[in-house]
Amino acid sequence: LSEHLVRARTAVTAGRAAWPQHASSEDADQNGAELLGRIAGGDQAAMAEFYHLHGQVVLAQILLVVQERAVAEEILQDTMLAVWRAAASFRAESSVRSWVISIARRQARDRLRRHRLRLVDQDVLSGQPSADPGPEVLALDRAAVAEVADAIRSLTAAQREVLGLAFGAGLSLPEVAQVLEIPLGTVKSRLAAARTALGRVLQEEGQHR
Amino acid sequence: MNAGSPHLDLGQLLADVDYASPDDPASAHLAACPACRTEKDRWAAVAAGVRQLAAATPPAPGLLALPALTRKPSALRQSRVTRPPRRRRAAAVAVAAAAALVAGGTAYGLTAAQHASSARPGTTAGLTAVQGCPGTYLAAGTLAKVSGTQAIIQPRITVATSASTVITRPVSGTVSDITDGSHVVVLGTWSRRRLAATEVGIEVGLPRVQRLGIVAVAPQSPFARQAPHLRKSTPIKVLLLPFAAGTVADAHRGSFTLVLRNPVMGVRRIQVLTSNSTKVLARASASLSQLGIGGNVVAVGKIGSRGVLRASTMAETSVTGIITGGSLLKVRPSGCSAAAIETAAVLAGS
Numbered sequence: 331l332s333e334h335l336v337r338a339r340t341a342v343t344a345g346r347a348a349w350p351q352h353a354s355s356e357d358a359d360q361n362g363a364e365l366l367g368r369i370a371g372g373d374q375a376a377m378a379e380f381y382h383l384h385g386q387v388v389l390a391q392i393l394l395v396v397q398e399r400a401v402a403e404e405i406l407q408d409t410m411l412a413v414w415r416a417a418a419s420f421r422a423e424s425s426v427r428s429w430v431i432s433i434a435r436r437q438a439r440d441r442l443r444r445h446r447l448r449l450v451d452q453d454v455l456s457g458q459p460s461a462d463p464g465p466e467v468l469a470l471d472r473a474a475v476a477e478v479a480d481a482i483r484s485l486t487a488a489q490r491e492v493l494g495l496a497f498g499a500g501l502s503l504p505e506v507a508q509v510l511e512i513p514l515g516t517v518k519s520r521l522a523a524a525r526t527a528l529g530r531v532l533q534e535e536g537q538h539r
Numbered sequence: 540m541n542a543g544s545p546h547l548d549l550g551q552l553l554a555d556v557d558y559a560s561p562d563d564p565a566s567a568h569l570a571a572c573p574a575c576r577t578e579k580d581r582w583a584a585v586a587a588g589v590r591q592l593a594a595a596t597p598p599a600p601g602l603l604a605l606p607a608l609t610r611k612p613s614a615l616r617q618s619r620v621t622r623p624p625r626r627r628r629a630a631a632v633a634v635a636a637a638a639a640l641v642a643g644g645t646a647y648g649l650t651a652a653q654h655a656s657s658a659r660p661g662t663t664a665g666l667t668a669v670q671g672c673p674g675t676y677l678a679a680g681t682l683a684k685v686s687g688t689q690a691i692i693q694p695r696i697t698v699a700t701s702a703s704t705v706i707t708r709p710v711s712g713t714v715s716d717i718t719d720g721s722h723v724v725v726l727g728t729w730s731r732r733r734l735a736a737t738e739v740g741i742e743v744g745l746p747r748v749q750r751l752g753i754v755a756v757a758p759q760s761p762f763a764r765q766a767p768h769l770r771k772s773t774p775i776k777v778l779l780l781p782f783a784a785g786t787v788a789d790a791h792r793g794s795f796t797l798v799l800r801n802p803v804m805g806v807r808r809i810q811v812l813t814s815n816s817t818k819v820l821a822r823a824s825a826s827l828s829q830l831g832i833g834g835n836v837v838a839v840g841k842i843g844s845r846g847v848l849r850a851s852t853m854a855e856t857s858v859t860g861i862i863t864g865g866s867l868l869k870v871r872p873s874g875c876s877a878a879a880i881e882t883a884a885v886l887a888g889s
Contacts, residue, residue, distance in 0.1 A: 390593035470581055478588025479595075496553060497586035498593040503550050518549045525585055 362426030370418035377414055384427065385410070387499055388434050394494040395438055395487050405441055409434040428505040431495065435509060442487075469533035470525070481531040489524035496521060547575045552582055666696060666848065674841050678848050682836045682855070685827055690836075690853070697847045698838045700827050708830055708855040709740070712819035716741055717790050724784045725797060725811055733810045734783055734797070740820045783809055822854075830855045 361383060368376035388409060393402040412433050420429060470478070482490060495506045496517075507514045551565040552575065569575050666676040678698060684691040690698045700706065717723060717739060727736040785799035788808075797809045830836060830853075840850035 386596070387593075390596040393596050394589075394592060467581065470584055473584065475584070475587045475591050478584055479591040482588050482592055493585065493589050494593070497589040503553065514550075521549065521553075525581070528585060528588075 362430075363420070363422055366413075366417045366420045366426065369414060370420075377410075380413065381410055384430050387427070388430055391431055391491075391494045391499050392434055392438055394482075394498060395491045396442065397483065397487075397490075401441065405434060405437045408437045408441075412437065424508055425501075425505060427499060428501050428509050431499055431501070432509045435491075467526075467529050469536050470529040472536070473532045477532060477535070478528065481528055481535065484531045485524060485527055488520070489527055492517065492520045493524050493528075546572065546578070552579045666842070669839070675839065676842055676848060677837065677839045679835070679837045682830055682832055682834050685830065685832065688827065689847075690827060690830070690838075692836055692838065697845075698840070698850050698853065699843065699847050700850050700853060704840075704850050705852045706825050706827055706830070706854070707822045707852075708825040709820040710823045712741060712821040714739075714792075714813045714815075714817055714819055716819055716821055717787055717795055717813070719787055719790050721787045722785070723787055723797070724782070726782055727811070730812070733794075733812050735812045735814075736817045738818045738820065739811075739813065741822075783811070785809075825855070827853070 362380065365376045365380045365383070369380060385406065389402060389406045392405050392409075393399065396402050396405065409430065413430060416433070420426070424432075473481070482493060485493070492506065492510065495501050495509055496503065501509065503517050504514060507517045510517065510520075512520075547565055547568060569579060666678050669675040669677055678692050678696045680692040680696065682690060683693045688700045690700070692698055721741050724740040725734060725736050726738040727734045729735075783797055783799065785797040787795050788798050789796040793814070794810060794812050797811050799807045799809065834855050836853060836855050838848055838850040838853040840848045840852070843849045
């Protein structure tokens with residue numbers, strides 16, 4: 331097992347290194363609130379800088395959910411237009427990153443609703459993880475990072491979304507709960523269910539190899 | 540800890556995945572609890588998978604077009620009180636989306652590419668894998684040295700060429716080279732709803748892109764020095780320049796019509812003004828020794844021994860980095876889509 335643990339730690343380091351340059355939630359928030367103030371005053375340069383800070387991370391999160399590049403780009407543009415319009419309404423009650431992702435989520439939800447797609451599949455979310463390490467957990471232990479990434483694509487939109495918010499966008503669990511508008515406990519169970527489903531996909535893929 | 544459980548709860552485990560601190564009580568517990576460490580590492584594996592997916596996300600397209608932002612937020616908020624008809628709001632969004640462009644030139648339907656890691660055997664840091672084309676990589680950077688049939692691209696990528704490698708470079712043209720049916724990329728400034736061209740690239744790259752919008756250019760780039768009037772106040776890190784790419788129609792002395800077709804805006808016609816000061820770039824075949832040392836180059840090929848890139852095609856690009864080698868897309872390894880190569884080029888340059 332120790333080999334797997336070392337690999338997992340290496341993978342995390344590599345994953346961080348590969349994460350988009352502007353993904354630092356702290357940096358983004360430090361400048362984000364000030365930028366929003368300038369945007370509210372009609373400063374286009376501030377809008378450009380805000381986009382520079384958040385665009386890539388928001389796009390990655392949207393793409394994780396909708397899995398269609400053209401749609402994700404349109405949602406990103408809608409989101410930034412909404413930011414331009416609503417900058418004055420930012421009250422610093424949440425982080426800038428979670429605020430803009432919440433806007434993106436609403437835009438995505440509206441878009442998916444128009445396409446008659448479901449963002450949240452409660453049936454799939456109801457599965458709770460087993461306390462014992464079943465074969466799906468062991469499959470996760472054995473999987474390489476690229477295999478895990480591939481398997482994530484097979485999860486439901488809701489599962490991809492919660493994983494993306496927690497690990498991609500770098501939000502804390504309370505912030506994830508705020509964005510998803512669900513209790514913290516539900517976030518945890520959703521994450522656990524997503525991991526179980528991920529292990530299941532990896533297990534099935536392992537059987538096919 | 541969990542109520543009723545001696546182990547860390549999910550929140551503590553995930554906090555440790557992201558912000559491990561040796562002074563934290565949870566970290567102390569983690570150090571002494573193999574079960575929690577195993578659980579944490581499983582979450583770390585999930586986190587790494589998510590981050591790898593996100594890292595493979597192609598760069599975000601350009602910002603909303605400036606025309607969509609010209610109304611002050613306060614005015615927009617006022618108009619929201621008397622909510623405009625949905626059709627009008629949809630049109631505003633469509634305009635914004637249509638005018639969105641590409642910092643560096645992504646196109647519709649691009650697929651993801653992944654940066655090659657130096658940790659992967661048989662690859663070299665700085666190469667970008669072309670998604671869907673096994674073994675095919677793209678290198679982009681500054682041409683540092685040419686020696687015989689080999690070139691060094693900074694940061695330290697050795698590219699080997701052969702007689703079959705297609706090599707091209709941008710050459711100066713004149714406005715008379717802009718003819719009907721050509722695909723062109725235009726950089727310029729807006730003037731009374733017309734685009735006054737500062738730079739026009741003819742058949743030089745990204746033929747799939749049919750877009751109008753703005754493009755981000757680093758202030759220190761030579762192009763930015765050509766257009767100081769577009770310089771924005773600090774601390775903005777990029778300049779936003781009008782950009783359009785499409786097909787030429789009605790080419791005359793001093794102007795042409797640029798026809799843009801894409802899924803968002805449908806068909807749109809823009810009048811482009813040219814003058815003697817308009818810089819025109821075309822593309823010509825070249826030998827390796829004709830490529831300029833210190834210039835920007837892009838090469839696509841397969842990895843050979845010792846991580847050398849055996850190039851099937853190599854191109855010098857323009858200073859903006861937008862006008863990349865069209866030949867990259869015309870002469871590409873079998874099975875590789877133009878979109879995949881475009882994406883790799885954008886990623887490599889980002």
